[in-house]
Amino acid sequence: MGEQLLVRDAPAYEDVWAPGWALDVRRVVSRDRRGTGDPTLRIAEDGLWRTTTTPDGPATVRLTGSVTALRVQAWGPGADWAGRRVPRWLGAEDRVAGFDADVHPLVARVHRTTPWLRLGSTGRVWDALVPAVLEQKVTGIEAHRTWRELLRLTGDPAPGPAPAGMRVVPSPEQVLAVTDWEWHRCGLDGARRRALRAVASVASRLEAAAHGEDGCAADCADLRRRLQSVPGIGVWTAAEVAQRAIGCPDSVSVGDYHLKNLVGWSLAGRKTDDAGMLELLEPWRGHRQRVVRLLEVGGSMPPKRGPRMSPTDHRRI
Structure with a gap:
């Protein structure tokens, strides 16, 4: 029985990779984590687990080991594609040529102290697009709840011996098959529902x-x-999709509720609007997203005043 389980759970792809820089896997990948209960990305004691779609079908990837010998294992029809893609996920193809961090002392300091920060690319537009649509014009709490509900409703179980509850992003066909009543149960409003179907x-x-x-x-x-x-x-x-799917170093998420103030306060000590944010980032054109990532790590927000935005539960409407 034990041998049968070992054969069943054996990865379809396995390799060991040496990054060549001070990689921090959890911090690099955490930007794609939609809340602590994200069904597609799990940080566990036995490694970091992630599901993905691929041109060959779904896959589950597990990362363990150290930065000098990162063990990559993958299961499912897309195991080979996903396993070979791991270095790109973690930023192996990111290029910093032309980036001058010394334009601003804060950017220079954070860049110097975060050698692990690389812009990765998953190569999957759909996997980045679904959660981005769900995050349109709502709080993070609401978007993450809808993401979990959608994955539980129509996402397939993760291939291989993944932690319980992990799911793969539903295919476009699965999304189109979701009924209006099921969308309502997920807490998705009409505007985001129409965008997702489109x-x-x-x-x-x-x-x-x-x-x-x-x-x-x-x-x-x-x-x-x-x-x-x-x-x-x-x-x-x-912009959110381009950043994740192809590792775009320049795409700025214009229209973000918090980002303009992060950039304004960090670089100029004041709040600003989107136009002001882009003006402050202009010296780094070509690497503006890289600067945003650095500020997300080591920048600061203005002092909070007034009530926070309350999440809307569309299941009760």
Whole structure:
């Protein structure tokens, strides 16, 4: 019985990778974690687990070991594709040429003290697009709750011996099959529901647009333009997807409720609007997202005053 279990749970892909820099796996990947209960990303005692879609089908990846010998294991139909993609996830193809951190002392200091920070690319537009749509114009608490409900409703169980409750992002076909009543149970309002259905209907074209003919990542501006051609997808959502799917170093999430004040307060000691934020980031054009990431790690927000935005439970409407 024990031997049968070992055979069943044996990974379809396994390798050991040496990053070559002071990689902090958890901190790099945590930006893609949608709350502590995210069904697609789990940090456990036995490693970091992540599910993903791939051109070959779903996969579960487990990362263990050290920064000098990172063990990569993967299960499922897409195991080989996902396992080989891990270095890109963690920033192996990120290039900092042309980035001058010394333009601002805070940026220089944070850049110097965070050698682990690399901009990774998952290569999967759909996996980044679904949660980004769910996060449109709502609080993080509300978006994370809807994300968990959607995955529990229609996401397939994670391949392999993944921790209990892990799921794979539902396919576009699975999303289109969700009924209005089921959407209501997930707590999704009409606007986000329509946007999600719109991107699901053209998902294959958007996925193909993320890669050039040579297999390299697509141009950031072109991918954002294609995304924004879909009804319900604006500047903010397109930037969030480009950052994660192809590791775009320059895409700024214009329209974010908090980001403009993080940038303004960190770089100039004042609150600002989106135009002011872009003006402050202009010296780093080409690497503006890199600066944002650095400020998310070592920047600061203005003092909080007044009531916080309250989440809306659309299941009760």
